[in-house]
Amino acid sequence: MSKQQYRSEMGIMGDILNVTMEGGRQGAIVSAISRRANLSHYAVIEKCEKLSTAGLVQTVRTDKNRLYTITEKGIEFVQEFRKFQSLLDALNLRY
Template structure:
């Protein structure tokens, strides 16, 4: 029997972007993303790297921490994705 995911990869990415957007211009640390998005530390690192490669999130160093901050492109993507989610929910479809 295979284990069914309750969130798609897009849903996970949307959650990470949402946490990063809440962090504002200061950014947010990995542990905060991990806790609020309900993901392991390593899963967050993997997804954040994908988001960095896509230009949706940027990484910066602050003292001992690595911070992640959403870019303008990431904000636009998040807004469009929220619109898409609304349409899909209106049609009662899973994405």
């Protein structure tokens, strides 16, 4: 018997992008993303690296922290993803 997944991969990525978008130009540190997206520290880093490779977020390293900021491409993706979520909600479907 397999365990039912709480969120899809797209849902998790959407949550991370929402947090980074709310961080604005300053970005969001890993621990803030971890708390707000309900993910482990290492899961956040893994997912953010995927988003960075896709060009949706940008990594900025400071002396102590690793910050993630959303790119223009990421903002456009979030806007389209929200439209997609609204459509699925209207059809009463899960993604």
